[in-house]
Amino acid sequence: MKKYFITTIGRLRLFAILEGISLLGLVFIAVPLKYHFDNPAISRSLGPVHGALFLFFVFNALHVSIERQWKFRETTWKVLVACLIPFGTFYIDSKILRKLEKDES
Template identity: 60%
Template sequence: MRSLLSTHIGRLRIIAFLEGVSLLVLLFIAVPLKYAGHNPAMVKAMGPIHGTLFLLFIYNTISVGIEQRWKRDTITKVLLACIIPFGTFYIDKKVLRKG
């Protein structure tokens, strides 16, 4: 874990994991509770957390992309991964671990 925190790409991998988990919690737990259970409390709690992680992910992706001199296609793939459920986990395995 310490080795991940010492590099930019390592920090991006941590943020990607947290962003991916927050998206899954929001989509598969919080939203169903809001609409099926008529309880919006979890969406109100998870929404800002996910939004913050989303913005951190975008900022760090662009920063790492510039630092690592990724092609525009690679940066685009990594950015698109954060809007697809399980996308950040896939992109971590296919792109970020190699960095």
């Protein structure tokens, strides 16, 4: 767990996981509760949390991209688009970020 706080890739992976969980919570729990059961309470509380995690993920992705000099067409766009798709950040974490972190060690 300590590795997620030491390196920039580790922090990006942590934000990817947290952002992915919050997006899944919104899509599969909060939105159905809001529209099908007329209960917007979870959506009101989870929405801002997801928004903040989304921004942290995007800013960290851009920071890592600049720091590691990623080419936009090769890596950066994939990482940024992943946060818009449910399960996308988990896929990017396993296919790109985990490998980059191993190379860094």
